[in-house]
Each structure stands twice: as structure tokens, then as C-alpha cells.
Amino acid sequence: AQTVTQSQPEMSVQEAETVTLSCTYDTSESDYYLFWYKQPPSRQMILVIRQEAYKQQNATENRFSVNFQKAAKSFSLKISDSQLGDAAMYFCAYRSPNSGGSNYKLTFGKGTLLTVNP
Amino acid sequence: KAGVTQTPRYLIKTRGQQVTLSCSPISGHRSVSWYQQTPGQGLQFLFEYFSETQRNKGNFPGRFSGRQFSNSRSEMNVSTLELGDSALYLCASSLGYRSSGNTIYFGEGSWLTVV
Numbered sequence: 001a002q003t004v005t006q007s008q009p010e011m012s013v014q015e016a017e018t019v020t021l022s023c024t025y026d027t028s029e030s031d032y033y034l035f036w037y038k039q040p041p042s043r044q045m046i047l048v049i050r051q052e053a054y055k056q057q058n059a060t061e062n063r064f065s066v067n068f069q070k071a072a073k074s075f076s077l078k079i080s081d082s083q084l085g086d087a088a089m090y091f092c093a094y095r096s097p098n099s100g101g102s103n104y105k106l107t108f109g110k111g112t113l114l115t116v117n118p
Numbered sequence: 119k120a121g122v123t124q125t126p127r128y129l130i131k132t133r134g135q136q137v138t139l140s141c142s143p144i145s146g147h148r149s150v151s152w153y154q155q156t157p158g159q160g161l162q163f164l165f166e167y168f169s170e171t172q173r174n175k176g177n178f179p180g181r182f183s184g185r186q187f188s189n190s191r192s193e194m195n196v197s198t199l200e201l202g203d204s205a206l207y208l209c210a211s212s213l214g215y216r217s218s219g220n221t222i223y224f225g226e227g228s229w230l231t232v233v
Contacts, residue, residue: 104168
């Protein structure tokens with residue numbers, strides 16, 4: 001079974017600064033997907049960024065980028081130019097490749113609560 | 119395009135009762151999955167449905183069940199409620215086709231409190 005570990009229960013960053021959230025995972029699969037989801041106080045899970053394991057290039061989405069190290073099974077999220085609206089719980093998640101429409105199960109880490117200080 | 123819709127958003131039930139939660143996926147999405155979120159256990163996978171068939175099930179007791187209808191809408195049911203069932207129940211949908219890599223979108227969740 002796959003496991004996802006987020007070792008930082010809480011992090012804080014000054015507005016406009018950069019912060020990196022850590023995530024490691026354990027799997028025996030060679031092909032999979034990794035995600036970072038954001039959960040603000042409204043509790044709706046919002047996709048921040050995704051990474052396919054077969055792609056060597058790190059994914060980027062505007063101010064968000066990842067450092068994907070497949071051999072080390074590490075998947076960190078970097079938030080640049082942090083904004084007050086970035087404050088939320090961030091979850092790292094793993095998903096196996098689907099098969100005939102199945103396997104849409106996400107395995108989540110425990111989350112990292114990010115505080116952005118003005 | 120409407121997102122994933124969950125109803126009801128908030129509900130309070132008494133121990134021993136049962137509850138049914140509903141989820142309408144994004145139009146065109148055929149895969150629906152359910153998650154339970156609690157402070158202690160975090161986010162845990164309940165089950166996944168695709169084309170009205172349960173494709174995957176998490177490690178939950180038989181009191182937790184679900185189904186999916188032909189229009190892809192899904193319901194989950196919890197019978198004989200326990201205090202520990204108090205949680206945020208999140209529904210997620212995805213296209214579910216073999217092409218893979220489909221993004222999973224979440225609803226706003228249903229808050230269940232068992233008293």
C-alpha cells in the first residue's frame with residue numbers, strides 16, 4: 001500500500017516571501033500521479049498542481065512549482081511571492097494509474113497548515 | 119460548468135440513526151469517490167464508483183455503503199451512526215476514462231455531527 005508523509009504539521013511565511021512544503025511517499029509502482037491540494041477554511045479541496053511520475057520536468061502553475069525527485073520519492077511544493085490568500089491546509093496526495101476507469105483513489109498525507117503573515 | 123455538488127451541507131444526527139449523503143458530479147464525469155475527513159485520522163478513502171459499479175473500497179465497516187446511479191450521481195449511507203462518524207464527508211468526481219491522468223475535483227463536503 002502506498003503511504004504519503006508530510007513532516008511539517010505547520011509552516012509560516014511572510015507575505016511576498018517563498019516557502020517550501022515537504023512531502024515524501026512510498027510506493028512500489030513506477031507510474032503514478034502526485035498532487036498538491038489546498039484546503040482553505042471553507043474546506044473545499046482545491047487542486048494546486050499535479051505531476052505525472054513519467055515526466056521528468058517539474059510541474060509549475062504560476063507561483064506554484066514542485067521539486068519532484070522520483071528516486072528519492074520526494075515531492076515538495078514551492079510557493080513563490082506568498083499571498084495572504086495562500087493561507088490554508090496543504091495536502092500532498094498520491095494516485096495510482098487508472099485502469100478501465102478505476103483506481104481514482106487518492107492517498108493523502110496528514111497536511112501542512114500554512115500561515116501567511118502580513 | 120457546475121462543480122461537484124453535495125447535499126446536505128450540514129446535518130446533525132443521533133447515535134443509532136442512519137444518514138444518506140448525496141453527490142452530483144461535474145457534468146460528463148463518470149467516476150465518483152468519497153472521503154471521510156476527521157481531525158484524528160485525516161482524509162481517508164471510503165469508496166469509488168464508476169459506471170454504477172463499486173471499483174474500490176477503503177477500510178471502513180459495513181455500516182458505510184454507497185451506490186451510483188445511471189446519471190453518475192452517487193449516494194453514501196451510514197447506518198447505526200456512532201459518535202466517531204462525525205466528520206466532513208467529501209465527494210470527488212473525475213472523467214474516469216482509460217486515458218488516465220484525469221484530475222479529481224472535490225465538492226464542498228457534507229458536515230455530519232452525531233450526538
